[in-house]
Amino acid sequence: MPGASLQTDAFVLHKRPPSDTFVGLTVFSAEKGLLQVQQRLPKRPASAPRRASGGAAVNHPLDLFDEAALLLESANDGRTWFVKEARLLVRSDTIGRDYETLRGASEFAALIRRHPGPEESHARIAALLRTAFAAFAAGRRPDIVYLKSLYCFSRDEGYPVREEWLARLSSADRAATEKILHQPVAAQDAPPAEVLRLRRRLEDYLRGFTEILPE
Secondary structure, eight states: OOOEEEEEEEEEEEEOOOOSSEEEEEEEETTTEEEEEEEEOOSSOTTSOOBOTTSOBSBOOOOTTOEEEEEEEESSTTSSEEEEEEEEEEOOGGGGGSHHHHHHHHHHHHHHHHOOOOGGGHHHHHHHHHHHHHHHHTTSOHHHHHHHHHHHHHHHTTOOIIIIIIHHSOHHHHHHHHHHHHSOGGGOOOOHHHHHHHHHHHHHHHHHHSSOOOO
16 A cells, blocks of 8 residues: 655754664644654765756755755654655755854744644744744844744734733833844844843743743
């Protein structure tokens, strides 16, 4: 009996240590949410993936934070998928060049792994991952990128963060938060200590009044 197949774009949220022949990945798809994926390790250098007749790479080794077009196959009703084809769409390798940026992006990826949302949220979460990873890769203020991403995720999941959390802040904190949320990251000048304090306040609210569990 033939196995199931799935063609989807997905983001790599977690990469496990490889075995002799496969590396395990957790990816997020706008169509299917979280998927557990196994990719066969290449027999040739990563810089030379197998290519289709038209010249496009079809089995590109995937890395953390990649966005890729995948053709997957499963023999166990989708509990585990195997990569048949992988075409890299976006590689955010600059994220790993700075520790704070790597930590922020990893924390946000872990948040999505814990809270992949219902089916109707998957497209919004995928769009947020694309925006967040691009902002982390730009290398500016990962603390602000994380705070903005956490706020947007909580809001998009239907929690009244504006009506309850933001409205209950002091006028000074509310003004600082509004500036962080609405100004482009490149224009931000909020002190890191202030950003951290506001992040902790948002996390405390989420732990106390929602099902979202920040790290």
